[in-house]
Amino acid sequence: MKRIAINGFGRIGRLFTRAFFENKDLYPDMEIVLINAAGSSGAMTPYDVYYALMYDSNYGNFNRSFSFKPNVAILGYDENHIIVFGKEIKIIGENDVLKLPWKEYDIDIIVDCSGESVRRKEAEKHLVAGAKKVVVSAPFKKTEEAKEIPHIVMGVNQGIYNPEVHNIISNASCTTNALAPMLLPLEEKYGINKGLMTTIHAFTGDQRLVDAKHKDLRRSRRAGGNIIKTSTGAAGTIHLIIPSLRSKIKKIDGICFRVDTPAGSVIYLTVELKSNPAVEELVVVYKEYMENRLRGFMAIAEDPIVSLDTIGMPFSVLIDKDIQCVEDDVAGKKLYGVTGYYDNEYGYALRLVDLVAYIVVNMPASVLKLIKTPPVYDPFRQLEEN
Incomplete structure (x- = not known):
């Protein structure tokens, strides 16, 4: 013991x-x-x-x-x-x-x-x-x-x-624990050229109930009734989790917005892959990982959930099956948008x-x-x- x-x-x-x-x-x-x-x-x-x-x-x-x-x-x-x-x-x-x-x-x-x-x-x-x-x-x-x-x-x-x-x-961090399972299937199956992640994150104890001193001036503003832009360490550490994303040119970067909700956060990941799979194929790949390598750590949301539905959720991330996609009609490259919900506390x-x-x-x-x-x-x- x-x-x-x-x-x-x-x-x-x-x-x-x-x-x-x-x-x-x-x-x-x-x-x-x-x-x-x-x-x-x-x-x-x-x-x-x-x-x-x-x-x-x-x-x-x-x-x-x-x-x-x-x-x-x-x-x-x-x-x-x-x-x-x-x-x-x-x-x-x-x-x-x-x-x-x-x-x-x-x-x-x-x-x-x-x-x-x-x-x-x-x-x-x-x-x-x-x-x-x-x-x-x-x-x-x-x-x-x-x-x-x-x-x-x-x-x-x-x-x-x-x-x-x-x-x-x-x-690592709560956001990194959510981001890594979102990236891993895409990197292993297709390869990622580049990506941006935005996390819409519940407020935390590091913020202020009313305007008060903080080394980050944005976080010195009250947490309630505000959308506060701040940094996220997830984009900077993801290459430590998935070494193939390490590059002389940063492949993944991101930002965080703290919002007035007590728990339950969301990542919106925008990526360009080395190939151009159909959106339906991405959903299938995520399901394969959910049932095998990432079983217990990742799941797919079949219903139209909101962030509060994730409070108490056991998974690191819950992928929304509705994935967005746009295509460059000149270069022919597709840009994908993947949403992942996560309980940043429990x-x-x-x-x-x-x-x-x-x-x-x-x-x-x-x-x-x-x-x-x-x-x-x-x-x-x-x-x-x-």
């Missing part, structure tokens, strides 16, 4: 915990034993952590997920712990990473959701404190560090993970759990060699069974 600790209990830390327990039967080889709920505004108490996990404005009450288990004490707390299904999870509030008790608690993997470990020297502090592996729920800021540290999108490039070498791993948290589970089954002490073809973690496989 591998022992997991969480550092940071904001949106992703909470939803990682929720996603883990909602799908606990899929992850028998790992357990959460400690949460460090420190923060700039003060440490959270066990009751604070309990409350944050129990009540969620986007995803409803924690108990609602377990209504099929009557007369079971699902979630509680005491002076030093939260208690989930009778299992105690220690709650601490330590801001100094080097003082975190990873060695004392024999922590195998620390899941860093603090937003503070996106530089190598900060992430390495967890290893110094005694953790064996560090999984960061964000891409690394510096280009050279991002090249050295594996950025993994489950279903796409998890095979690059080497348990003997990689002790710090990034789960959907991303599920992939974070999947990545940790993948590392667990590939820990050096648990296998003789790296499993190149991973098991498929399909949290909602019961939908298919029903």
Whole structure:
């Protein structure tokens, strides 16, 4: 049984915990034993952590997920712990990473959701404190560090993970986790000449409720009632996930618009391919990947959905089957427009759990060699069974 600790209990830390327990039967080889709920505004108490996990404005009450288990004490707390299904999870509030008790608690993997470990020297502090592996729920800021540290999108490039070498791993960003499965079938089947992506993204905690200071002046404006243009790291890191997109001339670029919605985001991808397949053929290719390599990570929306329909969705991305296409009557090249919906909170948290589970089954002490073809973690496989 591998022992997991969480550092940071904001949106992703909470939803990682929720996603883990909602799908606990899929992850028998790992357990959460400690949460460090420190923060700039003060440490959270066990009751604070309990409350944050129990009540969620986007995803409803924690108990609602377990209504099929009557007369079971699902979630509680005491002076030093939260208690989930009778299992105690220690709650601490330590801001100094080097003082975190990873060695004392024999922590195998620390899941860093603090937003503070996106530089190598900060992430390495967890290893110094005694953790064996560090999984960061964000891409690394510096280009050279991002090249050295594996950025993994489950279903796409998890095979690059080497348990003997990689002790710090990034789960990339929520948008990258959605973009990569959109690009992979197109790149592998046809080749991509170039593309632009626009993400219409739900507001995040980094934005301001009212106009206030921020290093990004656009993000200093209130999140509500606004459409705010900002950068996205997804376009800049996608070549780390799909190396064939690396080029002297940037093949993929993009921008983000933050909008006034709490969760559920959309990517609109515009691409020129090396060949000119029919739109109907693209839909068939996406379905092939959905049923095989990207099973559990990508799906096709047959109905006319909107972004709120994706809240709580288990997939990394949901492709809209209505793909646009225009053709240059001189050069004969086609330009395709593909829409992909994604849950930027819970959907991303599920992939974070999947990545940790993948590392667990590939820990050096648990296998003789790296499993190149991973098991498929399909949290909602019961939908298919029903």
